[in-house]
Amino acid sequence: MHRLPGPDGAGAGGAVPAVLAHATGFHGRVWGPTARRLPGYACHAVDLRGHGDTPVPDGYTFPWAEFGDDVLAAADGIAREPGTGLVGIGHSAGGAALIFAEAARPGTFAALWLFEPAVFAPPLPGGVLENPLIEPTRRRRPAFADRAEALRNFGSKPPMASFDPEALEAYVDHGFTAEGDRIRLKCLPDNEAQVYVSSVVSEAYDAMAEIRCPVLLVYGEQTGTDTRRRLTDRLPKGELEVHEDLDHFGPLTHPERAAASIAAWFGGLGLGPDAG
Template sequence: MTIELRGSALPAVHRLPADASGGAAPGARVTAVLAHGTGFHGRVWGPVARRLPGVDCHAPDLRGHGESRVPDGYDFPWSAFGADLLATADGVDPAERGPVVGIGHSCGAASLVLAEAARPGTFAALWLYEPAAFPPPPPGVVPTNPLAALARRRRATFADRAEAARNYASKPPMNAFDPEALAAFVDHGFDDVDDHVRLKCLPANEAQVYESALVAEVFAAMARVRCPVVVVEGNESKSGRFAALAAQFPYGRLETHPDLTHNGPLTHPDRIAASILDWLAPLR
């Protein structure tokens, strides 16, 4: 179900799972805003949402992704992603709203930090899987993001969605995706254009999102987030990167899943949902 936000064309928001009714999930006591990573869209959270009984899940397409369109040449300030998440929280019917929590992956996780820092008290707690946040570089160092170059080389068109699905399923990293998550990405991540399909999040736009990450100031915003935060990491535990990020939050803690990759929410929805349900237990 897609929800039209009052007074705003952005973002498109999807009630998950896909067969959710117009009302809150039966017995729902928590409202969750689920924020996706760069290049994806809200519906890829479907397999996780289906495993969260009693949680009312709202998954926006951040601008430039999915159904949330932007004009050519948009520079993708990450503060705007934060605004999309605030709009999503505001768009939930007050009569249905329980405690509002944020659940995010990568760029989406970082954008939840920016949202809560911009308007403290919006979220009762945050669950952040490997947030894309970086300490400021040393003086005189101009940072670069190698993911931007990779994104610009990404194939944007296929003959049809079936060809796209076969392509992604044949090689890393998407060959490890949960089949339902991969199908959701393909089904809703492409536009029909004449005799082919084209990615909704164009490679140039994805690259710009990665480049904008370097000036997003997510790291600085962490100290202003006063709600409880769990930073969840996959197999980067040896680097200590996410332990350092968790320490930036006044009420942060670290959870580690050393056998998962950066795409854990898309590869292991059962494990991710179990982590979220444990985290939600005090709120329920």
């Protein structure tokens, strides 16, 4: 777990403790640009197992419910005043991890903000759930000569070419480890692909019905209207926010927009730094 600097550049501090969970293949510190735009929040970003600095044993199959266990461990590690509400902020797989965590231990979070959580609704009769990212991920280049080469590579092609520069630099700076005379991804391509394999049987859709705290689902242009509404309606206290000009990587391409949405959502619930 990483304590992310706030707007003043200092370590996490503030009235509102928050757990931030990342998308598949990334790590907690890509949330840095968002945290810097959240005055009054103590942002703690977790590296889910197999990502960033959190290792996994060989042959691990990445059952998604255990990402929820990672989030609960992070929540338990945050020192806060008794009665202070903890909020959760998640992107893609990180959003699903927060759903699993709150379903497993209701009341852990006072509210959740989830950008395109990786939750798959059951297919229509005769349909089959598939994740098209599995095979391309297995073929991903795992190593580079140095961080400068990796930064040039990722910054020259989609989707990372559109990332906020600070988010892209954080991905490279903290997403690689030294290996001989080169650097390699901490989240190995085969491990990331296995996360996608497990995603289609994650049961996150079932877990959504168990969430009793307020949840804002935030979507960009690539998710259809029917899917947005179906998933929002699955939550007992779900609300929907749509940004038609953002794609699935909205928090990484436009962290200022993510921060504004986060602050407005929690503030409107009386959970912001000015509450009470």
